[in-house]
Amino acid sequence: MAGSLRWARANLFSGVVSSIVTLTLVYLIARALWGVISWGLVHAVWHAADGRACNAASGGEGACWAFLGVWGRFIVMGRYPYAEQWRPLLVILVFAALLLASCDRRLWSWRIAALWGAGLAANFVLMLGGVAGLAYVPTELWSGLPLTLILAIVGLAAAFPLAVMLALGRRSSLPAVRALSVAYIEVIRGVPLITVLFMASVMLPLFLPEGTTIDKLLRAQVGFILFYAAYLAEVVRGGLQAIPAGQYEAADALGLGYWRKMRLVILPQALKIAIPPLVNIFIAGFKDTTLVTVIGLFDLISTASNAITDPQWRGFYVEAYGFIAVLYFVFCFFMSRYSQALERSLARGRT
């Protein structure tokens, strides 16, 4: 008790100004909190036949959670056939399990790569179907959270090898290779993601030989991979630059060639240093998947904005967008916390 009083004295009421600020903020926070509670709980409506009934019941003063009861599943799963939605659910769980497993540092070896390979293959089969008695579901119907996860995870996983090549290219002693890598990285980093997605969606069909068609989802995925390869490359380059020259010289002295030197000595250390910033790029990529809504894919923002155009439930945008905002927040917040913890523990390991 005395301890907490002392703490409050030091941290909340250390002076006249501080005390006034604290009291004002307490008042404002209490008012805001009360507003949220009153809107989200006290006046909220949990069951209603339609939006009109909802507004009548809450008097326009509360949230209409009944809307999420009706449309929540659509917002998460989107247009995937209703009877088959256990499949994307399973895909989400597999992704969650893979991400959780990746946090376990004992698995950081070929095992994690094998696990990811198996998981991605299983997810692909689950989503697409057409084999093993699963009904075929075309990619136009993939939407909502599964689409977001696929774009982010597959995109960054596929961008990674490209990024390592670009980073090695940028650090290469061969001028032509270096110039090409620098040009690619700087051009991509100099333009917004949305322009790259636009290019992928409009120009990829033009790039391909006459008569080939390319799936809309694949176009967006290619754009995503090309864009994030440049950003990942810069992170990997940061890791490469942090390796002391002695490591390179020692590998040379052992008579290792370029590729064996990189594979056995340099990259294992450089990538370990680069893991926390890589996680940060992953978070940014996860948030950036929302941009595919602009080129007509059906991600969480599209499903939510579609749900609020239902004539019976029109205009519950705070509930709809609030719901997906919470989904994004939870994911990104815990990933960033993990990245920070990792950074600390890796820093401890190094010294």
Next chain:
Amino acid sequence: MASADPLLPRAALWRDPRWSGIAIQAAVVAAVLALGAYLVHNTLVNMARAGIATGFSYLGRQASFAIGEALVAYTPADTYARALLVGVLNTLLVAALGIVLSTVLGTAIGIARLSANWLVKTLALAYVETLRNVPLLLQLIVWWDLLRVSAPPPRQAWQPLPDVYVSVRGIALPVPVWSPVYLAMGAAFAAALAAGAALAWWARRRARTLPSGTIAAALAVALPFAVFLVGGAPLAWDRPELRAFNFAGGVSLSPEFAALLFGLTAYTAAFIAEIVRSGIVGVSHGQGEAALALGLKRGQVLRLVILPQALRIIVPPMLSEYLALTKNSSLAIAIGYPELMSITNTTLNQTGQAVEAIAVMMAIYLAISLATSLAMNWYNRHIALAGR
């Protein structure tokens, strides 16, 4: 091993780093060129088949679409090139305002993150974590819906400040009526700054200790104010007033523009706050203590010791953040503010000239990015020279 082969008197050609280097580069360049040629060939074939003329002549044709907001005179009878100019100017406008506002807000929150008051510190942290972890596009759409759906009609407009009206028509703000005295005040302000700088230079050359900073600040306030009084203190405001269906007078921001500006500002401020915080934390305590021990005053410690070092940490990531804000303004396409990306989209939908329109757009963004990079490199070189 090749060298152990009795048939080869010396190392194989491909083991010689010089030759293998040239061979690899030739192969890589050839592969890139071949890929490029293949893509260009396919594109030309496809465009010819679709009956689309290549080239930039479309820029001279009549655009025939209306643009809601333009900084320069524009009508649908103008050319695509003119429409593009309107888009670029709108991008630059929202970027410039967003940079100023997010710097102010971000710096305030960054300093609040280091407050001794636990509540202030925690609130600032909550702001940063919330805004950073929700996608910007989602935030923009929520701001837009807030102004479009939840805002009242003009008659019942919200009035957060005197003469500021928020309604479904956007935000109406008062502006001072222009008077030539303001120009003179600007000149007086510049003159005051120049005088302050000259004074500081003179004091340093003569090794005098003068409170030149204070004098300059006093001049910078007093001189323009004196000009203001001499000029007859013109203080007329052009206030927005409610007419039949909308506000007239003042400046009015469209819901799209306001949503974009608020969204970009609030989001970028969260990142700037972290940059400012790490910049201040990054200067070690010992620096300030050592400066105090040397007998410098608190203000001098901040100005001469802490700030130069903190700025060295802050400025490079800050410029990246400004660039990110400018690039993020392209998300306006989702809420319909006519900036570079939206104009390009309309252009390519109307003309079918996808390759050219996207190339022009990317080139413009790239030019902005390269200009920022050059500025950053110049600054980095500058502080590296000054510091060591």
